[in-house]
Amino acid sequence: MIIEFLGGCRQIGREAFLVKDKKTNVLLEYGVELQPNIQIPLLPTVKLDGIFVTHAHLDHSGMVPLIYKIQNPNLYTTPATLDLMNLLLEDYIKVAKLTRGFGEYTKHDLIKMNKYFRPHPYNQKFRVGNLHAEFFDASHIPGSASVFLDGSKKILYTGDINTVETNLLSYKEINYPRVDCLITESTYSEREHPDRKLEEKRLIKKVLEYEHGTVLLPTFAVGRAQEILMTLYTNGIKENIYLDGMAQKAADLILYHKNYVKDALTLKKVLKHVNFVRTRKQRDRIVREGGIVVTTSGMLNGGPILHYLKKVRDNKNACLFITGFQAPGTPGEKLLRTGYFENDENKFKVNLEIQKFDFSGHAGRKELFDLIEKISPKKVICVHGDHTPKFAKEIEKKLNIESLAPDVGDSVEV
Ligand SMILES: [Zn+2]
Known part of the structure; x- marks a missing residue:
């Protein structure tokens, strides 16, 4: 199994990871970096069997319609994410037109994207090409999910994840399957949340x-x-x-x-x-x-x-x-x-x-370490953070698990 990092590695924004395994190619997210300048991920150069989107935020979903200009993979996400994504993507198109006079994609591409939507709830396995997939509740925003992929190796991608209950979202301990590789978000790897x-x-x-x-x-x-x-x-x-x-x-x-x-x-x-x-x-x-x-x-x-x-x-x-x-x-x-x-x-x-005030929807430093320890993968890949190389070193030292912090353009064999 090969994972190519197309964006969003040592930064928070433009998440995009390509997983190639058993003659099946899937994209995990295809987001956009908005601040301070617009940046888009590298383009996948293979035919895709599917795109997984963990949640609606634009750093994870913002460039998905661009893919539909070029090819027609199925789009796997939860029904709530699709609706919230459409809201944000329509606004992105509007703002791009107003501020730049053009956007990377049009309403037409968005409509096309919707035709390929394949909804899946949490905790139910489904097949994508030669892989099996499953969503787990990530408690980040309504509809947010972590993605489990089961092929020649088993990987879990957290997406943006929270592990405490909030006033809007519940949190239940999840019994994750055994995984070879965990791709984890690292937003708060340097900071604890206040109570x-x-x-x-x-x-x-x-x-x-x-x-x-x-x-x-x-x-x-x-x-x-x-x-x-x-x-x-x-x-x-x-x-x-x-x-x-x-x-x-x-x-x-x-x-x-x-x-x-x-x-x-x-x-x-x-x-x-x-x-x-x-x-x-x-x-x-x-x-x-x-x-x-x-x-x-x-x-x-x-x-x-x-x-x-x-x-x-x-x-x-x-x-x-x-x-x-x-x-x-x-x-x-x-x-x-x-x-x-x-x-x-x-x-x-x-x-x-x-x-x-800190009302974050992300796991803090302690919660990230607890989560990694609980899942106990053979390998951890740190993404979606400003300090991922440091975080990877800390995980190796504290938990004795091989850890990496790839950069955009890198590929990793799992
Ligand atoms: Zn988010």
């Missing part, structure tokens, strides 16, 4: 401090926005909450795929309480009268957040609470560092209380 419950309490306390003001909560549209809404609601904050941007459609889709969330009934109640913002007038009223605004984009590089921020930047009754990872070079990361909002068109000082 989630304490972090929640800290957020709730802060939100209550601005009860009569404006609380801005920029979030990622898929997963995080709904997690924050659930967190507010289950901690007794139920009124005066607004949801803006793409997170609205994502919330509807997540509720539609209710089997993928921990408590669909509560999510339904939450979404009934939340006010969906549809017009500019509504936004202006919220700025005047106050409210808790959950809106895109998570790293402040687009979406309605900029509209709110411009209006309340000097309001002492307003605050900005960031709840997700801020990639270097993004307006969110710069704002945290300098106190200034800055993009191509704007630069202004933000005179608000700014706080950052």
